[in-house]
Structure formats: structure tokens, C-alpha cells
Ligand SMILES: Nc1ncnc2c1ncn2[C@@H]1O[C@H](COP(=O)(O)OP(=O)(O)OP(=O)(O)O)[C@@H](O)[C@H]1O
């Protein structure tokens with residue numbers, strides 16, 4: 001990430017020259033108050049949005065230079081995204097939602113999906129439509145879906161915002177397992193200092209600027 005600038009319709013830049021780098025397999029938290037640009041930054045890292053200027057290098061490819069098609073392929077191959085508002089497909093079941101990234105890649109792995117349902121303690125609601133479950137259940141399903149393809153990079157936008165302590169631990173622990181088992185790089189946005197403290201480094205975002213601090 002180098003000299004990243006993102007502004008919306010002539011307003012003051014939300015990201016005003018952000019530079020930092022993340023090593024493979026690192027767990028980085030993006031910490032800052034509401035409106036500081038956490039979601040904006042994650043969207044850019046995940047190729048869902050483009051900066052006004054700057055470069056976004058992932059494995060030596062500059063995402064800014066990719067076409068929409070190339071970006072879509074890049075996302076499918078490399079990124080698991082936990083959206084702040086979950087983005088589950090509401091008329092599909094929890095199990096179908098989680099299996100969706102596998103299906104996009106022409107794959108099918110019921111065993112792995114079952115393991116994730118168990119890891120996130122949502123086995124009991126696996127057959128429910130996603131519009132019939134609680135916010136915390138939806139959040140855990142969204143994290144499971146982001147991990148199912150064993151992506152190199154997991155981008156998680158406040159993935160514990162709707163969870164009690166037990167389920168917060170469950171989500172953080174399962175992300176750690178992903179990091180250990182398949183070397184996933186985790187970038188997680190939060191405004192919870194305790195969660196940020198569990199990462200290996202924290203990017204503090206404020207007033208369009210960022211400071212990376214290693215622990
Ligand atoms: N598509 C958009 N169009 C216009 N303004 C936007 C857009 N997306 C974000 N913004 C603005 O950019 C700023 C940062 O928003 P962002 O969603 O990145 O913050 P955040 O740190 O994720 O906040 P929260 O903790 O509440 O989720 C806000 O002032 C927001 O209004």
C-alpha cells in the first residue's frame with residue numbers, strides 16, 4: 001500500500017496518503033473510530049473499490065492497474081471478505097451461503113463446510129434461511145464463508161461487532177487457526193482495543209493518516 005488517497009465526491013480525503021506493508025501470514029488490525037475509513041481501506045485492499053491515487057501491491061501485482069474482470073478473478077482466488085453488514089444471500093440457507101465460494105470455483109466439500117459450521121457453533125441453524133437467523137449467527141456464518149476457500153488473505157470488517165465474548169473468542173481463535181493451518185494473512189478492522197491487542201500489529205487510522213505499530 002503506497003501513498004493511497006481516497007476521497008468521495010470532492011469531500012475531504014478519507015484516506016489521505018496511506019502507506020504500509022503487511023507480511024504474508026501476519027495478523028494486522030486496523031483500528032480507529034467510526035468513520036475513520038476502515039471499511040474504505042479494506043474495500044481497496046480487497047479490490048472492491050479503487051483509490052483516487054496510490055498503489056496497492058498484492059504479491060507484486062498492482063491492483064489499481066487491473067481491469068474489473070481481472071479484479072474479480074483476483075478476489076475469487078485470493079481474498080475472503082467478511083462484510084460489515086454480512087452480505088449473506090438471504091433466501092439461501094446458512095450452509096449454502098458458506099459453501100458458495102466453493103461452488104464459484106466449481107468445488108464441493110461438505111466435510112469442510114460441516115467443520116466450519118461446528119467451529120462457529122452454527123450447526124443447529126445450518127438449514128435455516130439466512131433471513132431467519134440472528135445478527136450474531138449471521139456474523140459467524142459470514143466469517144465461515146470468508147474462510148471456506150482457504151484464501152491467502154482474509155479481510156474482516158468488524159467481524160465481532162455483533163458477538164458476545166464467547167463468540168468473539170471463537171471468531172478470533174478460528175481466524176488464528178486459519179493463519180496457522182494455511183498461512184492466511186488476516187487484516188481485521190475493529191474499534192475494539194482488546195481485539196486490536198490480539199493482532200501482531202495494528203494500523204492506527206485517524207484523520208486520513210495511518211501509523212503501523214508492531215507488537
Ligand atoms: N461510497 C461512499 N460515498 C461517499 N462517502 C463515503 C462512501 N463510503 C464511505 N464514505 C465516507 O467515508 C468515511 C469513512 O467511511 P468508512 O465506512 O470507511 O468508515 P469506518 O471506519 O468503516 O466506520 P465504521 O466504524 O462506522 O464502520 C465516512 O465519512 C463515510 O461517510
Ligand SMILES: [Mg+2]
Nearest residue numbers: 038039084157
Ligand atoms: Mg466500517
